[in-house]
Amino acid sequence: MFALTGVLNYLIVVFLNAFTDLGHKIIIQNTIFKVYDSSEQIILTAIINAMILLPFILVFSPSGFLADRFAKHTIMKHSAAFAVVITLFITFSYYQGWFLFAFLMTFLLALQSAIYSPAKYGYIKELVGEKFITQGNGAVQAVTIVAILGGIIFYSAFFESMVADNFHTNEDILKEIAPLGWFLVFGSIIEWFLASKLPNKMLKLSYKKFDFKKYIKGDYLLKNLKITKRKPEIFEAILALSILWSISQVILAIFGEYAKSQLGVTNALVVQGVMALAGFGIVLGSVVVSIYSKYFINLGYIVLGAFGITIVVFIVPYTASMAINAFLFLLFGVFTAFIIVPLNAQIQYLAPSVHLGTILAGNNFIQNIFMFTFLSITTIFAYFGMDSEVLFYIMGFVGIYLIYLVYKRYSYMAVWAIFTFLFCIRYKVEYKGLENIPKNQAVLLLGNHVSWLDWLILQMPIKKRINFMMDKDIYNYKILTPVLKKGNVIPISSKSFKDSMIEASNRLKNSEIVALYPEGEISIDNNLSKFKSGYEKLDGGDDCLIVPYFIDGMFGSLFAKNKNNQHDSMLKRRVISVEFEKPILNNIKADELQKIIQKLKDKKD
Structure with a gap:
């Protein structure tokens, strides 16, 4: 600036x-x-x-x-x-x-x-x-x-x-x-x-006129x-x-x-x-x-x-x-x-x-x-x-x-x-490719899952609220349910799979952002697990785009499943990087999507 x-x-x-x-x-x-x-x-x-x-x-x-x-x-x-x-x-x-x-x-x-x-x-x-x-x-x-x-x-x-x-x-x-x-x-x-010496930044001339009588009478007010x-x-x-x-x-x-x-x-x-x-x-x-x-x-x-x-x-x-x-x-x-x-x-x-x-x-x-x-x-x-x-x-x-x-x-x-x-306080996040997320269009965010805080990492730089899809067993915890419901989280399970897909599709059709994790669980070895094809059932309309992403740096942290025997220094923040790939059409198959995200991972490695 x-x-x-x-x-x-x-x-x-x-x-x-x-x-x-x-x-x-x-x-x-x-x-x-x-x-x-x-x-x-x-x-x-x-x-x-x-x-x-x-x-x-x-x-x-x-x-x-x-x-x-x-x-x-x-x-x-x-x-x-x-x-x-x-x-x-x-x-x-x-x-x-x-x-x-x-x-x-x-x-x-x-x-x-x-x-x-x-x-x-x-x-x-x-x-x-x-x-x-x-x-x-x-x-x-x-x-x-x-x-x-x-x-x-x-x-x-x-x-x-x-x-x-x-x-x-x-x-x-x-x-x-x-x-x-x-x-x-x-x-x-x-x-x-x-x-x-200040520059003129007035883009369009105005031809308004001021009527002193209207000012005195309070009309302008x-x-x-x-x-x-x-x-x-x-x-x-x-x-x-x-x-x-x-x-x-x-x-x-x-x-x-x-x-x-x-x-x-x-x-x-x-x-x-x-x-x-x-x-x-x-x-x-x-x-x-x-x-x-x-x-x-x-x-x-x-x-x-x-x-x-x-x-x-x-x-x-x-x-x-x-x-x-x-x-x-x-x-x-x-x-x-x-x-x-x-x-x-x-x-x-x-x-x-x-x-x-x-x-x-x-x-x-x-x-x-x-x-x-x-x-x-x-x-x-x-x-x-x-x-x-x-x-x-x-x-x-x-x-x-x-x-x-x-x-x-x-x-x-x-x-x-x-x-x-x-x-x-503990983490410094660097984002790349944020311009690849359309502001006024349906977006499906798909990427790797390495920690319990991936949802927060994704949401921080995006003003528009993300509709996350979450395992219904976690969603149903009494303490969490009111908060997750207010946060527009969509619960998903094998029994309610169809209803969850319909709800997520409707939100996409309203030009909202939906995020889910194709791996289905948090990684325990920092490698990509085989992507599940459930997201292919989503119907977000012709304008819906998929934005692949990759989160690097959270594996081995306090909030990862595998702590990797690492102990973060209390005086030094862990650096996390997130890269968003260019949008792609929403008809991409799971194995093709995994290859795209694997390339993002290989760049980090």
């Missing part, structure tokens, strides 16, 4: 945009942290966060229109130029000690980001294509969080070193840290320069929300992201006051540093999800992430140590990445190109409506003196609802994600 033209340049632009936006926010937040206490601190922190969210709500329709109407790299270039002007005004306000003006300029800087955002995220799909869409989103999330992490540490460190203890007013603090404003300006200038809700899976993904970010916003808004009042921590750098570890966790989580989404968007991690963040939120109020809180925020970030990377990739993948900008703007709109509402509620609770600890528990219960929401749709994928993760 990084070899594609413009990718590295784009990621640097993304980094600088986040680094600059965050810099001003950190300066204002740290000023509030130094001057105010208790509920007043929570309220002002919530207001500053709300000012960042509000523009995404107000410019939902215009930002979506711009991202669909014009080339996305052009929107990014002009937005960066606008940021240069804004940061110059912000820097001037620092030198004058105008806290209220600097406070309000946060809104204008966020407005620039709101216009910029749909184009920035829509550009991912155009730049890297569907093949690298998950890796592209993972890279953007990782780079953004590195920018946030770096910005928090950079601006907080300079802030603490420049502000002496005898400064007690907003105006004095801003005048003291005023030189920091030039970092914001220089970052915006470099971002504008690099954005102007209703129309664009209908577009956003058109595909239930897209809307549910947006809803899940909205709940996640709402929880995150509240946690970040209240943790500073919680650390100060409950843990006695008054150093802004320490507090910001602990929260910044959530960003580092997002980087780690993004890398993990990208690795395990090498072949398709792995949606199973969404459920794992929802469980993880909910548990963390419930634990934080019981923790009196900043060191343990730091670890919890790190985990919170990892689990957050498990949700945001696959869901953002899924939204971009499912959204039609003609409405991509509108849907991404709708994503921003709904997310920010949620976050704004949650922050407003937080402000009200703080105003009436509610303890920050109680807010943690409330967010924990919101997390439980998030679990329910994602579990309904992605529970099946979560099981596969767990299996895949556990398997890859």
Whole structure:
């Protein structure tokens, strides 16, 4: 992916945009942290966060229109130029000690980001294509969080070193840290320069026109929300992201006051540093999800992430140590990445190109409506003196609802994600010939059988679920039956042979993938046993193709019948290779098929 033209340049632009936006926010937040206490601190922190969210709500329709109407790299270039002007005004306000003006300029800087955002995220799909869409989103999330992490540490460190203890007013603090404003300006200038060098990836010109009267009347809002809700899976993904970010916003808004009042921590750098570890966790989580989404968007991690963040939120109020809180925020970030990377990739993948900008703007709109509402509620609770600890528990219960929401749709994928993760701890699988498996056609997978985990090895790189045929005696184990039934396994035995063949044939006629093992049992000597001809009875229709495969490297492993007296090193992963041969017609005889797979085996030997 990084070899594609413009990718590295784009990621640097993304980094600088986040680094600059965050810099001003950190300066204002740290000023509030130094001057105010208790509920007043929570309220002002919530207001500053709300000012960042509000523009995404107000410019939902215009930002979506711009991202669909014009080339996305052009929107990014002009937005960066606008940021240069804004940061110059912000820097001037620092030198004058105008806290209220600097406070309000946060809104204008966020407005620039709101216009910029749909184009920035829509550009991912155009730049890297569907093949690298998950890796592209993972890279953007990782780079953004590195920018946030770096910005928090950079601006907080300079802030603490420049502000002496005898400064007690907003105006004095801003005048003291005023030189920091030039970092914001220089970052915006470099971002504008690099954005102007991004390649144009707009394949088809759009001739949409924007009617300001319809915007004021709310006609665009209703129309664009209908577009956003058109595909239930897209809307549910947006809803899940909205709940996640709402929880995150509240946690970040209240943790500073919680650390100060409950843990006695008054150093802004320490507090910001602990929260910044959530960003580092997002980087780690993004890398993990990208690795395990090498072949398709792995949606199973969404459920794992929802469980993880909910548990963390419930634990934080019981923790009196900043060191343990730091670890919890790190985990919170990892689990957050498990949700945001696959869901953002899924939204971009499912959204039609003609409405991509509108849907991404709708994503921003709904997310920010949620976050704004949650922050407003937080402000009200703080105003009436509610303890920050109680807010943690409330967010924990919101997390439980998030679990329910994602579990309904992605529970099946979560099981596969767990299996895949556990398997890859001990084994590294290399695939060859995956392009030989048609995506929208009936496929019969036939190959060797060397271990109890061959089914998992075959399924891992294939997004479409495989219908495995399994011995009925194993299928009927009480513990396994519910799981195997949910996994679309087809039981087979000598008595039910005909019915099993009919069921498998029907699934093939529905363009599904069916897999069985012609040897009929797991190999005990790593040689191919005589292939049985049962599969020849399958009738998958004229379009059905057979894809032969060979698995190498599992013989002698822990999950093989014959362990071959080998003991795998706990520190070294066993390398497995799987090769898929080119598709052949489904009328091939068993002995001919065995010769093809024997050739694949001989190549490995």
